[in-house]
Amino acid sequence: MKLNYKIILHLLGLLLVFNGGFMLLSALISLICQDGVTFDLLISGAVAVLLGLLAMYNTKDHSKEMNKREGYVVVTFGWIIMTLSGTLPYMISGAIPSFTDAFFETMSGYTTTGASILNDIEIVPEGVLFWRSLTHWIGGMGIIVLAVAILPLLGIGGMQMFAAEAPGPSADKLHPRITDTAKRLWLIYFGYTAAETILLKVAGMSFFDAINHSLCTLSTGGFSTKNASVAYWNDQPIIQYIIMFFMFLAGTNFVLSYFAFKGKVQKVIQDEEFKLYFKFIAIFTLISAVIIYFKADISQSTIYHPMVWGRAESSVRHALFQVLSVITTTGFVTADYTAWTPFLVVFFFGLMFLGGSAGSTSGGVKVVRHLILIKNGFLEFKRTLHPSAVVPVRYNIRAVTGGIVFNIQGFFILYMLSFIVGALVFSMFNIDFKSAIGLAASSLGNVGPALGDFGPVNNYGGLPPLGKWWASFLMLIGRLELFTVLILLTPFFWTKK
Structure with missing residues (x-):
């Protein structure tokens, strides 16, 4: 079957116009802040819009x-x-003159990874910082629409399971319900972002910092306007609690938010993935808080302010913040968890493979996949004892088809293989073992902070150029559920039939 290249180019042109429009919005912020890069951002936006319009006109x-x-x-x-065009504001303004670095920063933005090559974020012009945060917000919303509205139609990653409950399309109806789904999700996403911005401003952040951190929280991205990330506000716990609340929301299935706003709270409470997601956070926070309280040195200013509430509160707050940040793959930092205890280093490394809920902006494997794998694993014992029995895996009461179970198993195997290969390739650039596995897990899971030389208080500036391109590739395949990208690398995909 021949590919319809015209519709592909038309849609890519539409994305360019969309991207350029957000660059022009960044130019407006630059003008308000008078940071000296307004014209550069205008040029960037104009180039993206014109290229997009040209592509759309030639394929009308x-x-x-x-x-x-x-x-x-x-x-x-x-x-x-989107990533290629998104490098324009960085390069034209001179904030990131290297194309490799600009591509890495932009890919990290759109995939909501939050890994950065910038050594001094606070000297970057406000308009460029706003654009940097917007790449997160655009990518985060794109992922929600993909997960709930598009990927079920492509049969990717077991997503068909949630399509049945989503306020959107089924596999046999693309229009008009997909449009309704996108509109509702956009409204919830925008509403959460606005609400967090207002709360952070009231709590003491500047408006500029508040809107940037809101854009990066709801997208589970992790870019900050401060070199110390959210640790900059360690003496203002209320700011960190607000960010934690919205990280939690961003890591839940946005369809559940829709149900909650419709008054169907029981659907939220009874959802198996949501319950496990909540339990994971509670249990992992308790474990971390106890170890931090008794074992970690919290006399450091990056972890504890003696004038604020006390050691117990500080231990719980930093434990909860870092657990949420890693599980939801947001990547904000209030402390260097790799400096706490060796157990917690391995502990947080393991959390990088968990991920938030399906239908959220989080990266990683996703809680529902772990849930199905665990349930199927236990049922194998029963099937061994009763080989003739039909024992289906059940999720939210309904039986899960064998095809979806196999799809999830295949995804998990492919994910772990990608992690192993990813770490091996990083090791070829003379990166030590701890840093290599941290880079692979963080890039593939879109987490941001890694381990070793690329831990929470460091950045990715020291990664060799080829390492940055490899990390960008891992970010992309991890963000788009592996199959979406890797299927393009198979010869039979391009075979005409």
């Missing part, structure tokens, strides 16, 4: 038919085109 006679193969191409190349 495209066929409306679009099948799965075109869907894979649009999703993958859409992210790449």
